[in-house]
Amino acid sequence: MxxxxxxxxxxxxxxxxxxxxxxxxxxxxxxxxxxxxxxxxxxxxxxxxxxxxxxxxxxxxxxxxxxxxxxxxxxxxxxxxxxxxxxxxxxxxxxxxxxxxxxxxxxxxxxxxxxxxxxxxxxxxxxxxxxxxxxxxxxxxxxxxxxxxxxxxxxxxxxxxxxxxxxxxxxxxxxxxxxxxxxxxxxxxxxxxxxxxxxxxxxxxxxxxxxxxxxxxxxxxxxxxxxxxxDDVLVMYAGRAAEQGSVKDIFYRAAHPYSLGLLGAMPRVDVPPKHRLTTIPGSPPSPGSIETGCPFQPRCAYTERVGERCITERPLLTPRPGEGNHEAACHLGRRPEIAQEVARTGIQENAAPEGAPLQQSAAQESAPLEHSAAKAEGPLQPSAEESAL
Amino acid sequence: MPDLVWFVIRRLLATVLVMLALSLAVYLIFYALPADPARLGCGKPCTPDRLEQARHFMQLDQSTMQQYLQFLKGIVAGRTFGEGAAAVQCNAPCFGYSFPLARPVTTLILSRLPITASIAIGAAVLWLIAGVSLGLGAALRRGRLFDRFAVGFALVGVASPSFLVGLLAILVFGFWLNMVPVNGYVPLTDSPVDWAWHLVLPWVVLAALNAASYIRLTRAQMLEELNLDHITTARAKGAGEGRVVLLHGLRGVLVPIVTIFGLDLGGLLGGAILTEKVFSMQGLGELLISSVGQLDVAVVVGVTLFSAFLVILANLVVDVLHGVLDPRVGHA
Missing domain, CATH: 3.40.50.300 (P-loop containing nucleotide triphosphate hydrolases)
Incomplete structure (x- = not known):
């Protein structure tokens, strides 16, 4: 080897x-x-x-x-x-x-x-x-x-x-x-x-x-x-980068409503299933069909708050608070506004207040699902179950 | 490979059953024709007495079922027509006896087969090479001039009657340009060069007409194949375009091509009737046509059964090749 x-x-x-x-x-x-x-x-x-x-x-x-x-x-x-x-x-x-x-x-x-x-x-x-x-x-x-x-x-x-x-x-x-x-x-x-x-x-x-x-x-x-x-995540929407940053930036400090929408649509085992999964209304535009403004704007819940800019001006990637090169392409400048909204959708576990310590690192280990179970097995060996197939 | 051996054995047994059923059907159909083969053999003047004699000699005075059983017995044990010095011997495997030609049908078929086989195999090799390469080229240059030419050629080929193209070819290359002999057959064992030289024209004509379906099939299958994910995999592995097209693309087209090739060749080996007629070749097709004209029912039945057997055999070969060429096909 x-x-x-x-x-x-x-x-x-x-x-x-x-x-x-x-x-x-x-x-x-x-x-x-x-x-x-x-x-x-x-x-x-x-x-x-x-x-x-x-x-x-x-x-x-x-x-x-x-x-x-x-x-x-x-x-x-x-x-x-x-x-x-x-x-x-x-x-x-x-x-x-x-x-x-x-x-x-x-x-x-x-x-x-x-x-x-x-x-x-x-x-x-x-x-x-x-x-x-x-x-x-x-x-x-x-x-x-x-x-x-x-x-x-x-x-x-x-x-x-x-x-x-x-x-x-x-x-x-x-x-x-x-x-x-x-x-x-x-x-x-x-x-x-x-x-x-x-x-x-x-x-x-x-x-x-x-x-x-x-x-x-x-x-x-x-x-x-x-x-x-x-280690790093690039969130793409309609052929463009909506948000990029380290995995913690995206999962704990998501700044783009689309990233939040994706997180909200993910089933979780650490959240009591009292809510339905949130979905992002509408469907993605065909690339290039939105020439001015933000491509996510027709599906975005925050357009009213920002106003005309979402329709007239294409948002560019701008630095956001985070570990390193956290950037998002959204006119919505301040995170807390999103955090309030997120609180209503039931994925507040993800939305740590700005600058809060990353207490979720433990949660992250257990959170995403069944994958951790497989880690207990021998390094590169398939389980007996799979081999039997 | 024991799976394959058993598969072939099972299929051969099934072939025997199919041939039995087929021979009965063919026998009943041809002997139910309102024609009397004995009339041809009764000489002149054909008195009712002599007709009855001839009928007895040819064993046509028995019931159809008895005649059929005699036919089957002849295949295994041979037959003797008549008695004493005038007796006609037909050795096993005897597939009937042609009284007009005074030969056993088996002998006739075996003497004609090399000619038909020469025409069919040579033409088939030509049309396979031409059809697959033109179809491949058309697929790779889809929508461009070469593609249009190939597809147009295929259309003309499908639509052209072989007797017309054959006669035109004889006229142009044989008489006007005087490039090749226009008829006749030289056995391969006499002179391979003369053999091929006499066959060039029928080969090219048959190939040009039959290549059409291979162009279309290769083109369509190749276009489909090149869109498959494993072709992208081959490119992503770093395979060059030639390797991608031939080793990964054409490989998948092989199975349908082998299928129709086997069936076409099997069908053609039973007699290329029009081609043989146009180029004056004494092949199986020519034998069949002239026998029909002379009401030589024994030969018609023999050649028909032989052609059918070749088609069934071709099917078997194709099925075996399927299993060899496509690992997903099992013979169990």
């Missing part, structure tokens, strides 16, 4: 600056991502959250250069200081799967049904290493073993449909990690899985991250998972 390559540090390995993605369609130009910035350091986890269509997946595909040819990508994508958007097709190919790897949402459709899983993992290795098939196969078996596939040497010869959902996702993770990438982008890696298996996969991702010092970009709409594994 390789030594950890790097200890966690604050120098970002992947930096994205002012990323714009526009699709040319028959109906005209459709902006999908409208200027976002993020960075992630080795051993750190950045979570990108938001509803469907907010541009999360498009952003990650843009980083990998995997968007279809009708997509225009503008902005900077820096991997260790190297500009990825300016690479030739062949240079980019050498980056994909080698330095930046992807884990997909649905492992069944992400794996090729016609090849054995061992072959597919070995292929990923051979694409970037000049080794014999035999060596690549041995490497594939080691990776499958590492991610917790029981009797890996034998199972490597099996086909994707012969695995359970959780085991398949382990295969996909093994395939992504086989080249020891600097950055791992996991696009909703647990959405297609059972809750107990979800916890195991998240645990696996955390373990390999610790092991390899990989920078992890986790795209998710599961705030329970985000709270548990993320």
């Amino acid at each position: 390789p030594e950890p390559r790097k200890t966690p540090s604050e120098t970002p390995v992947l930096e994205v600056h002012d990323l714009h993605v526009t699709f040319r369609t028959e109906g005209g130009l459709v902006p999908a991502v409208d200027g976002i910035d993020f960075a992630v350091a080795p051993g750190q986890t950045l979570a990108i959250v938001g509803e469907s269509g907010s541009g999360k997946s498009v952003s990650s595909a843009a980083v990998m250069g995997l968007l279809p040819s009708n997509a225009d990508v503008k902005g900077e994508v820096l991997l260790d200081g190297r500009e990825l958007t300016k690479l030739t097709a062949e240079e980019l190919r050498k980056v994909r799967g080698n330095e930046v790897a992807l884990v997909f949402q649905d492992a069944l459709s992400a794996l090729n049904p016609y090849y054995s899983v061992g072959w597919q993992v070995a292929e990923a290795y051979r694409l970037h290493h000049d080794v014999s098939k035999k060596e690549a196969n041995a490497r594939a078996v080691r990776m499958l073993d590492l991610v917790g596939i029981p009797s890996a040497a034998q199972r490597a010869r099996a086909y994707p449909h012969e695995f359970s959902g959780g085991m398949r996702q382990r295969v996909v993770i093994a395939m992504a990690l086989v080249n020891d990438p600097k950055v791992l982008i996991a696009d909703e890696p647990t959405t297609a899985l059972d809750v107990t298996v979800q916890a195991q996969i998240i645990q696996l991702l955390e373990d390999v991250q610790t092991e390899f010092g990989t920078a992890l970009v986790l795209i998710s709409h599961d705030l329970g998972v985000v709270a548990e594994v993320a």
Whole structure:
């Protein structure tokens, strides 16, 4: 097993600056991502959250250069200081799967049904290493073993449909990690899985991250998972950053009404179930349909309080109180106003008064759900339940 | 692989049953025709006496059911028509005897099969290569000139009658340009070069017309395949475009292509009637047509059953290949 390559540090390995993605369609130009910035350091986890269509997946595909040819990508994508958007097709190919790897949402459709899983993992290795098939196969078996596939040497010869959902996702993770990438982008890696298996996969991702010092970009709409594994969070809305900051900034000092709405819509086990889950009224706008003002304004409960500005002026990311680079794009300047509102919606546990000590750190351990249960298991071994599937 | 062996054995047994049922049906249909094969064999002048003699000799005076059982017995043990010095021997497996041609049907089929097989296999290889590569190119250049050309070509191919295209090809390449022989067949064992040279025109004509469905199928399946998630995975792994298209994309298109290829080839091996007629090749199709014209029922039944057997066999081969090509298909 390789030594950890790097200890966690604050120098970002992947930096994205002012990323714009526009699709040319028959109906005209459709902006999908409208200027976002993020960075992630080795051993750190950045979570990108938001509803469907907010541009999360498009952003990650843009980083990998995997968007279809009708997509225009503008902005900077820096991997260790190297500009990825300016690479030739062949240079980019050498980056994909080698330095930046992807884990997909649905492992069944992400794996090729016609090849054995061992072959597919070995292929990923051979694409970037000049080794014999035999060596690549041995490497594939080691990776499958590492991610917790029981009797890996034998199972490597099996086909994707012969695995359970959780085991398949382990295969996909093994395939992504086989080249020891600097950055791992996991696009909703647990959405297609059972809750107990979800916890195991998240645990696996955390373990390999610790092991390899990989920078992890986790795209998710599961705030329970985000709270548990993320260091930093980027909340996206309609292709823009609504709010970004450390995980504590977002969970305890959320400054954007949309972030609060997401938090309020999350089921919790530490709050007595006397309230219905709050929902955000309406649905997200199609990107680009709101040209002036705040894209969240039609669904926002605070528009009246701010007034005309929400309709006429686009809010920019401005610094907010917090641990570091906490920023939110909202005209609502002062937090207490939100806190009052939050008090009525029953998620006041989240809304610590400004500057209050973070007494929730204990709550955070137990709060988001079942994932903590899985932690008790052996480091990279699946539970008996999953193996039996 | 024991699963596969059992699967083949089961399917072969089923094939025997299907062939039995089919042979009975074919027998009943053709012998119920208001034609009397004995009339052809009774010589001139055809007195009722001689007709009755001929009928007895050909064993046509028995009931249809008895004749059918004789036919089945002939397959296993062979048959003898008539007695003494005039007796005609038809050795097992005897699929009937053609009195007009004075040969057992089995011998006739085996003598014609190499010609039909030469035409069919050569053309099939050509149309498979041409159809799949044109379809692949069309899918990769969707909406562009190449795509339109390929799809247009496919449309013309589907719509064109083979006798017309065949005759035009003979006229243009055979007579006007004098590039290739216009008819005749040279056995492969005599001279491989002459064999191929005489077959070029029928190959190209058959291939051009049959490639159409392969262009369309490959194009449609490939477009679908390239939209699948595992193609994105292949790109995300760092596979180059060629590898993505051929190893990950085309691999998924293989199963439907093999399916129609097997069935098309199986059907064509039973006789490429129009092509053989146009290019004056003495193949199975030509044998069938001339036998129908001469009311040579024994040959018609034999060739029909043989063609049906080839189609059933092609189905079996296709099913076996399915299991080999698609790991999700089991043969249990």
